[in-house]
Amino acid sequence: MSAEPTWAIALHGGAGVEPTRDYSPAVRHLDELVRDMADRLKAGASALDTVEEAVAAMEASGLYVAGRGSAPSTSGVVELDASIMDGARRKAGAVAAAPQLMHPVRVARDVMETTAHVLLAGEGALAFAQAHGHPLVKDPSAYYVLPPGVDAEDLTPDLAAAGRQHGTVGAVALDTQGRLAAATSTGGLFGKLAGRVGDTPLIGSGTWADETVAVSCTGTGEYFILAGGAQDVASRMRYLAVPVQAAVDGLIADVGHLGGDGGVIAVNRAGEVAFGCNTPGMKRAAAGSGFAPFASL
Numbered sequence: 526m527s528a529e530p531t532w533a534i535a536l537h538g539g540a541g542v543e544p545t546r547d548y549s550p551a552v553r554h555l556d557e558l559v560r561d562m563a564d565r566l567k568a569g570a571s572a573l574d575t576v577e578e579a580v581a582a583m584e585a586s587g588l589y590v591a592g593r594g595s596a597p598s599t600s601g602v603v604e605l606d607a608s609i610m611d612g613a614r615r616k617a618g619a620v621a622a623a624p625q626l627m628h629p630v631r632v633a634r635d636v637m638e639t640t641a642h643v644l645l646a647g648e649g650a651l652a653f654a655q656a657h658g659h660p661l662v663k664d665p666s667a668y669y670v671l672p673p674g675v676d677a678e679d680l681t682p683d684l685a686a687a688g689r690q691h692g693t694v695g696a697v698a699l700d701t702q703g704r705l706a707a708a709t710s711t712g713g714l715f716g717k718l719a720g721r722v723g724d725t726p727l728i729g730s731g732t733w734a735d736e737t738v739a740v741s742c743t744g745t746g747e748y749f750i751l752a753g754g755a756q757d758v759a760s761r762m763r764y765l766a767v768p769v770q771a772a773v774d775g776l777i778a779d780v781g782h783l784g785g786d787g788g789v790i791a792v793n794r795a796g797e798v799a800f801g802c803n804t805p806g807m808k809r810a811a812a813g814s815g816f817a818p819f820a821s822l
């Protein structure tokens with residue numbers, strides 16, 4: 526009898542939690558979602574489809590600062606960032622500062638599959654989504670909600686205060702055929718300037734997947750960009766020959782040295798999952814062929 530093929534998935538719903546706030550709806554959601562995604566992977570789903578589905582479910586839930594739970598920039602418009610990367614084909618797609626997208630990650634996937642480009646921004650991303658039949662938010666005031674655990678006082682233009690907690694969502698997966706993929710989606714930082722783009726839609730900063738590792742980041746994106754971000758985890762593994770957890774810890778240390786905060790999830794081709802954050806907690810979940818599913822803060 527052959528052994529169960531190796532697979533694994535990890536999710537995050539943002540780094541940084543405030544001790545006085547209730548994140549149990551998000552943790553329950555992550556717990557259910559990771560089990561659902563585990564069943565799909567066990568049944569042979571691709572890592573790429575799985576990370577897209579996981580992130581789309583988080584975007585639709587209104588429980589995180591992504592998709593439905595996003596808040597407007599200082600212009601009063603919700604501007605969304607998302608990216609997805611297929612490690613096996615080394616292909617990626619992304620959207621940045623894009624208004625009205627109901628499922629930014631699905632539009633990012635479509636950019637990857639149907640264009641010669643990696644990143645579409647702003648009105649161009651919206652026009653692409655429209656032309657390709659993606660659902661759009663018609664009435665922002667009826668659609669967007671404040672996620673549980675986020676208060677109106679968080680919607681501050683103060684970048685330092687905005688760094689107290691993050692609600693970006695991300696997924697990384699290894700499928701039974703050994704393929705790795707990663708996806709990340711966000712409404713960005715609270716109180717961000719109109720047109721501001723963080724790490725999330727930048728391939729190599731917020732998201733990375735190759736034949737060795739898949740990575741998704743959350744935190745004050747400016748620092749992840751300046752520290753090299755998700756691709757730095759892959760480089761550490763490749764050039765320093767360190768385990769995935771040490772590579773994640775190295776990136777988080779660099780972000781911290783620069784003054785940034787946040788968290789990282791990663792999975793390698795052996796199905797080992799790594800988490801790291803320099804914030805008090807990170808909403809997260811994981812499941813794999815080698816360990817029991819869990820969800821925690």
Ligand code: ASP
Nearest residue numbers: 691693713723743744746
């Ligand atoms: N990294 C995201 C950004 O800078 C924010 C977050 O993770 O909450 O846009």
